[in-house]
Amino acid sequence: MKPLKRFHRAMLSLGEEIVERLKKHYSVEAREYVSLFAYLRSRDPYEVLIATILSQNTTDKAALQALERLEEKVGLTPSAISKARRKSIEAAIRVAGMYRSKASFLQETSRIIMSEYGGSMRNLLLGDPGSVRERIKGLPGVGDKTADVLLTTTGILQTVPIDTHVGRVAERLGLVRRGASYGEARASLEAVFREEHRHLAHLLLIAHGRRVCKARKPLCDDCPLTDLCKYYAEARGAKTA
Ligand code: SF4
Structure with missing residues (x-):
């Protein structure tokens, strides 16, 4: 398999892993x-x-x-x-x-x-x-x-809308480049999440941003994504350096 294809596959399976773990952690309540x-x-x-x-x-x-x-x-x-x-x-x-x-x-x-x-x-x-x-x-x-x-x-087009929570969590996980424009960030998340998972990924990343990966102080001890997270790896690296 060509390296680029292998990379795309790896990104998509990362997306599936993130969705699966967050699904176990949060329930999506429509009123929220x-x-x-x-x-x-x-x-x-x-x-x-x-x-x-x-x-x-x-x-x-x-x-x-x-x-x-x-x-x-x-x-x-x-x-x-x-x-x-x-x-x-x-x-x-x-x-x-x-x-x-x-x-x-x-x-x-x-x-x-x-x-x-x-x-x-x-x-x-x-x-x-x-x-x-x-x-x-x-x-x-x-x-x-x-x-x-x-x-x-409405199901017209499946993408990952980026609000403040989605942007912050995606950046910390290393899915989106820091300082990326809206369009670049959306393209990065579309490469990670399959079409059929994108809406759910958007909702779950919001839930994660609200409850655990908070803006001022992420509650990494309660997070199911620590082994996938760039921010966590960097913070841990800084502590052990
Ligand atoms: S490990 Fe910490 S920074 Fe990374 S996604 Fe989880 S809560 Fe956010």
Whole structure:
């Protein structure tokens, strides 16, 4: 086997090992992932988009509260949000923080869906996944991560969306180069995780980042990945040097 092929195989089996170990360590509860929660209850990509925008720079718990209040006070359709008073949207989503800019993104996005896609988010998602990603990224408030969460959660395209937890854990494990751009980091993780594992890998890496591989002080003694981790090897090497 050629060295490059052998390397790709080794990366993929590393990915499988990571997923298997994390699966034994964590259970994925939908309410802890607002985008997944929105998808499982509605199968509606528009709701997933709204949930993902609400989750930017806040916790999934706060985003879920905002989503539920928005549904109750305004409604969760492009028509309802595009016609609502801005102040009503702001009041409903206040708990998620940055509520003024998020309300503006939600309303502008909803107006675009109404005027350009016949009121249906599904029309925006037609076509090949690459051009769909670019179309989604053209919506107000939607960057790489939000687009990837929407694509992966709805099953349109399997990738590994990189939020703060995924980026940090992947970097510590040595799966992603320190200082890599979003696109480079995503390509690195796609080389590690098979398509069918990518969404689950994303969710499990988030769980790991929240509970064990914490930002300020990782709890390496509780980690099932120590023998695979670059950060751990370097820290241990530094202690024994
Ligand atoms: S060994 Fe420590 S740094 Fe490495 S993944 Fe586990 S918790 Fe994070």
